[in-house]
Amino acid sequence: MSLIIDSMSKCFGDVRALDDISLEVRPGEVFGFLGANGAGKTTAMRVVLDILRPDSGTVTWDGRPNTQLPRETWGYLPEERGLYAKMKVLDQLVFFAKLHGVKPRRAEAEARGWLERFRIPEYADRRAEQLSKGNQQKIQFIAAIIHDPQVLLMDEPFTGLDPVNVAMLKEAFLEMRDRGKTLVFSTHQMEQVEELCESIAILDRGKVVVCGSVRDVRRSTGRQVVRVAVEGDSEMPWLGTLDGVLVTRRGQDYVEAEVAHSHNAEAVLQAALDRGCRVRHFEITDPSLEQIFIERVGQMDTSERTLAPKAVPA
Amino acid sequence: MSGWRTLLPNAWYIAAREYRGRIATRSFLLGTILLAAIAFAATESPLLIDYLQGTSQTSVAVYTSLNDLPADAHQVLDSQLNPRTDSSNAHQEFVISWFEGSGENESDVQHDLDEGQFAALLAIDRNAQTGDLTFTLRTDMPSDGRQTGMIQSAVNYLALDDRLARAGVSISAIQTPPSWSVVPLKPSATDEPAKVTSVSGQITSSILSTVLIVLMLMAIITYGTWVAMSVGEEKGSRVMELMLNAATPTQMLAGKVVGNGAAGLTQYGATILAALAGLWAQGPIRQIVFGNGVSSTPPAGLSPAVFAAFIVLFLLGFILYALLYAALGSLVSRQEDIQSATSPLMMLIMSGYFISIFGLSAINETWVVLLSYVPFFTPYLMLARVAMGHVEWWEFSLAIGIMLATIGVALFLAARIYSAGVLLYGQRVGLRQVLKAARVSR
Numbered sequence: 001m002s003l004i005i006d007s008m009s010k011c012f013g014d015v016r017a018l019d020d021i022s023l024e025v026r027p028g029e030v031f032g033f034l035g036a037n038g039a040g041k042t043t044a045m046r047v048v049l050d051i052l053r054p055d056s057g058t059v060t061w062d063g064r065p066n067t068q069l070p071r072e073t074w075g076y077l078p079e080e081r082g083l084y085a086k087m088k089v090l091d092q093l094v095f096f097a098k099l100h101g102v103k104p105r106r107a108e109a110e111a112r113g114w115l116e117r118f119r120i121p122e123y124a125d126r127r128a129e130q131l132s133k134g135n136q137q138k139i140q141f142i143a144a145i146i147h148d149p150q151v152l153l154m155d156e157p158f159t160g161l162d163p164v165n166v167a168m169l170k171e172a173f174l175e176m177r178d179r180g181k182t183l184v185f186s187t188h189q190m191e192q193v194e195e196l197c198e199s200i201a202i203l204d205r206g207k208v209v210v211c212g213s214v215r216d217v218r219r220s221t222g223r224q225v226v227r228v229a230v231e232g233d234s235e236m237p238w239l240g241t242l243d244g245v246l247v248t249r250r251g252q253d254y255v256e257a258e259v260a261h262s263h264n265a266e267a268v269l270q271a272a273l274d275r276g277c278r279v280r281h282f283e284i285t286d287p288s289l290e291q292i293f294i295e296r297v298g299q300m301d302t303s304e305r306t307l308a309p310k311a312v313p314a
Numbered sequence: 315m316s317g318w319r320t321l322l323p324n325a326w327y328i329a330a331r332e333y334r335g336r337i338a339t340r341s342f343l344l345g346t347i348l349l350a351a352i353a354f355a356a357t358e359s360p361l362l363i364d365y366l367q368g369t370s371q372t373s374v375a376v377y378t379s380l381n382d383l384p385a386d387a388h389q390v391l392d393s394q395l396n397p398r399t400d401s402s403n404a405h406q407e408f409v410i411s412w413f414e415g416s417g418e419n420e421s422d423v424q425h426d427l428d429e430g431q432f433a434a435l436l437a438i439d440r441n442a443q444t445g446d447l448t449f450t451l452r453t454d455m456p457s458d459g460r461q462t463g464m465i466q467s468a469v470n471y472l473a474l475d476d477r478l479a480r481a482g483v484s485i486s487a488i489q490t491p492p493s494w495s496v497v498p499l500k501p502s503a504t505d506e507p508a509k510v511t512s513v514s515g516q517i518t519s520s521i522l523s524t525v526l527i528v529l530m531l532m533a534i535i536t537y538g539t540w541v542a543m544s545v546g547e548e549k550g551s552r553v554m555e556l557m558l559n560a561a562t563p564t565q566m567l568a569g570k571v572v573g574n575g576a577a578g579l580t581q582y583g584a585t586i587l588a589a590l591a592g593l594w595a596q597g598p599i600r601q602i603v604f605g606n607g608v609s610s611t612p613p614a615g616l617s618p619a620v621f622a623a624f625i626v627l628f629l630l631g632f633i634l635y636a637l638l639y640a641a642l643g644s645l646v647s648r649q650e651d652i653q654s655a656t657s658p659l660m661m662l663i664m665s666g667y668f669i670s671i672f673g674l675s676a677i678n679e680t681w682v683v684l685l686s687y688v689p690f691f692t693p694y695l696m697l698a699r700v701a702m703g704h705v706e707w708w709e710f711s712l713a714i715g716i717m718l719a720t721i722g723v724a725l726f727l728a729a730r731i732y733s734a735g736v737l738l739y740g741q742r743v744g745l746r747q748v749l750k751a752a753r754v755s756r
Binding site for chain 2: 009046049051052071074075076078079081082084085086087095096099100130143144146193
């Protein structure tokens with residue numbers, strides 16, 4: 001009973017939006033879809049939802065192809081936000097619930113219940129255009145889940161929200177997971193992925209470059225990252241001279257370095273102590289998803305994520 | 315393709331939402347009030363004309379010193395100046411005051427004329443040599459005006475009456491119509507339904523056809539544009555993306571066409587009710603204004619059959635065009651582009667309109683008959699044929715059948731264009747691009 005995407009391809013004219021994508025989302029897990037803009041995340045979701053038909057490949061949930069599944073299997077929060085501007089909030093929610101097969105009588109109770117949960121019951125009779133962007137997004141989230149779908153697909157759910165609303169949406173997220181729903185969401189904010197997701201896939205120009213559980217992905221690089229902070233020496237120039245150690249980032253009061261797998265990371269601590277430093281912080285960890293993302297996606301073409309050199313006036 | 319099996323209940327929910335949303339708009343309310351007011355006013359227009367005429371009375375003094383005028387001179391002049399087509403119409407445009415015989419003095423009457431008691435003074439005399447009557451009209455009214463003209467033609471009639479009287483002939487004897495009968499050559503001709511054959515009947519039914527065609531044209535364009543606007547609105551506000559997971563394109567299309575069509579019918583119904591109320595109110599209003607009631611007559615030639623044909627053709631024509639409007643509406647990114655995107659449809663509709671207006675004068679020509687089976691022209695041309703002449707049942711049924719089949723094809727194509735079009739944003743989308751996208755969409 002998983003969501004399985006099998007060798008799926010989709011072209012728009014000359015553009016290969018999806019290039020032979022295969023991945024599996026286990027039921028009840030939170031799955032992160034990572035990728036730069038235009039990597040194919042939205043297209044992949046639309047194909048899963050059977051809004052678009054792929055050129056080749058199949059999508060199955062619980063062993064059934066998506067073309068034969070009832071639409072209420074899915075909940076979808078699109079990236080582009082929109083509601084009927086002139087329609088009252090409650091009417092919209094009831095409308096979407098009914099479209100997804102909720103009985104008209106139950107639809108209103110569900111809608112009111114969710115508005116209560118989001119602490120905005122007083123907006124039930126307002127028109128959508130009168131709501132703030134954050135509140136509109138809550139309404140859209142409710143519209144996507146009001147029919148209690150088995151799989152919830154969300155396209156960039158956190159963009160454009162203030163931290164308070166992000167926290168609230170995350171809670172709603174986790175509640176859906178606790179109810180046993182399968183959640184798939186796309187983002188390019190790595191902290192949220194590390195916080196919420198059990199598994200991820202990184203897409204780059206229509207291809208899956210990394211896929212698996214977050215822990216496996218972070219370990220798969222075969223490198224270790226050490227983060228060191230010592231008293232009175234924020235630069236630690238000696239760090240780079242150690243064998244097998246590469247300084248990757250200098251923060252305000254710490255330094256991050258990568259240690260090749262063949263070398264012992266504790267050797268860095270030993271070296272610091274040998275130099276008589278007072279170590280305030282020492283941590284051995286796996287590379288962050290952000291590093292992996294930049295590494296894997298950046299590998300292909302660095303020119304895309306750096307500014308072109310400044311033009312020199314003649 | 316989810317097909318008809320799953321069309322309901324979602325299409326119904328969408329239709330209900332479209333309908334409620336449409337009739338809640340201010341433009342719908344104002345438009346309906348305006349149309350109803352126009353319809354009411356139009357049905358009252360005969361009253362208005364009567365009223366305007368009723369308030370303008372022309373007083374004419376007739377002075378003559380003759381005493382050998384024909385005996386019916388008063389009656390002739392009065393019946394010529396105030397023709398009574400309608401016996402109950404008591405209004406007299408001309409008020410005639412006679413000053414006759416030697417007892418009257420022309421200068422007194424002239425004085426009253428100068429005082430403004432009369433608009434004109436008609437002096438009647440007789441030419442001593444020919445014996446014919448002579449007439450002199452003193453007035454400030456324009457010499458080539460309508461009233462002057464009416465007086466002149468009345469006077470001509472009086473002169474004729476006078477000449478005949480002197481020849482010993484009564485004008486009423488001349489006017490008695492002779493015996494007249496028509497014997498049809500083929501007895502079967504009487505079995506045919508009564509066709510409008512008289513010239514005036516033909517003019518009436520051609521006016522009726524033109525009115526019905528214009529009503530049809532306006533309804534299809536207005537309500538079709540509503541459908542396109544509704545699609546453009548959903549796309550522009552991006553709520554379309556939520557809708558796409560909630561309903562299939564076929565459900566959305568069907569719901570939009572039905573919902574907006576129902577809103578259009580509501581507006582139409584209100585307009586027709588206002589017109590009927592106007593017809594009904596003619597009597598009471600006439601009673602108040604003129605003090606006498608008159609029974610109102612429905613528009614000549616508007617038989618139940620023509621009305622039923624109008625309803626059927628209007629519904630089918632609207633559905634066909636609305637599907638195309640929805641498909642074209644799905645191709646634009648912003649509502650502002652709807653107008654230009656739907657201009658090809660506008661041209662198609664207008665060409666149908668012009669063909670049918672030309673066709674009215676050649677309603678039984680082969681090319682008109684053939685074109686009336688072309689589904690895009692059927693709403694106009696078949697309507698014109700039903701209103702103007704005789705259409706066999708099988709002919710009407712065939713045209714309806716062709717339209718139904720075309721609507722089926724249009725629904726299939728429009729759903730494909732729609733499902734591809736609603737996801738395309740940005741540049742104006744060419745037809746080729748859409749067809750390509752439609753091939754692979756659900």
